[in-house]
Amino acid sequence: MSNAHNIQETIKTMQKLTGKTALITGGNSGIGLATAKLFREHGARLIITGRDKTSLAQARSVLGDDVLAIQSDAGKLADIESLMQQTQKQFGQLDILFVNAGIAQAAPFEFVSEEQFDDMVTIDFKGAFFTIQKALPLLTKNASIIVTTSITNQMGSPNMSVYGACKAALRSLVQTLGLELIGRGIRINAISPGPIATPIFGRFGLPDEVQQAIKAEITHKSPIKRFGAPEEVAKAALFLASDDSSYIVGDEIVVDGGMSLL
Template sequence: VAIMGRNKKTLDEAKSKLGNGAVAHQGDVTKFDDLDALYAKVDDKLGKIDVLVVNAGGLTAAPFDQVDEAIFDSMSDLNFKGAFFTIQKALPFLNDGASIILIASIAQSLGFPGMSVYGATKAAVRSLSRTLSAELADRGIRVNTISPGPVETPIYGRIGVPESQIDGMKDQFREKPLLKRFGEASEIGTVAVFLASSDSSFIVGEEIIVDGGIVNI
């Protein structure tokens, strides 16, 4: 297993949990040199890639009329451009028959105030999954998308809105799903494991929504 992230502390913690043999690389998906260095390291230490999970992303919440160029560019670069070139630069290192899993969001299916750029970038990720499914079919590479709903992660403390507003948003989310709770990161992980495995060998270009019923019910 190889992982990449910007925060060395969380990288080291994750590598420790993964155990011996895991490769951790500090880098930024918006920087091509970092991606090149990542894949060179993976190729040297682990060989060809069977599964690629494109998970990097971020959110800065802002009303539409307050979105400036810096906010637009930072989210577009991280959520879409980063995903696009993470995959493109991985192609020479992917085995035929590999599985690519992109992480989008239910924000690309529903309209959430303050998430105009975020929702658009995640819609672009979903569209990319469909296109790549067609383009990479001759290599037997499957491309699928997971669109999570609200999940208990630290991102809610970093999206640029007051704590009281975050609490209100959480309450609204909890009222709508059938399960009346936030999801857990492990519940997204189990879906990723399924898409990475041969159990999903006939699933291509699909979006699996993991949201406790928000979108469809």
């Protein structure tokens, strides 16, 4: 047997997701994209979603032509149903579901508008809830569901009242579904990131100088004195997606450089 063949076989045995199919919502940016890259390196077949066509196409060109990149709004039930139909048609079933799409808007409590409230509840909570529900028929026995929460779900975070509450609702959902789904062999867990350097901060709806000031304050406050990289969250997602975490159910892994200890 040739050396090249041996090396290929070794790489295959080191891959943790060979033969598995993973759906990543919000896979065209930040944490979702970094996770898509890592899952791919570990041999997974991929479906990624987002709303923005351009970044979806860019992500696909990086990840590979065989990746299914679907424009799908996590806040719209019809889109979620269509996403699951397309997934079933292309891949038949799902081994990994990473419920990661989300938005964050910052505002002092008394200035939160009804529109901001509805947008965050619709995308961050309702969208995640129904993505899991509509994916269930496709999930294999021993499937793994991972939900991106946030350390704002357990820390008081000024100006993040709606967002923090949505992520706390998701944390609760993961515990409930941990018990409801384990009878079918399906494990669900959460990843709770602290401050991670992704485009989400630019989407807070705040002026640039305020954004920069917030980032500087977070860095100063952080025990590890820096933002996390999306790749550092992706490693936790890989652990929860793979059989390495086979006895972990309904739990939450915090990836925050110690921020939530303060």
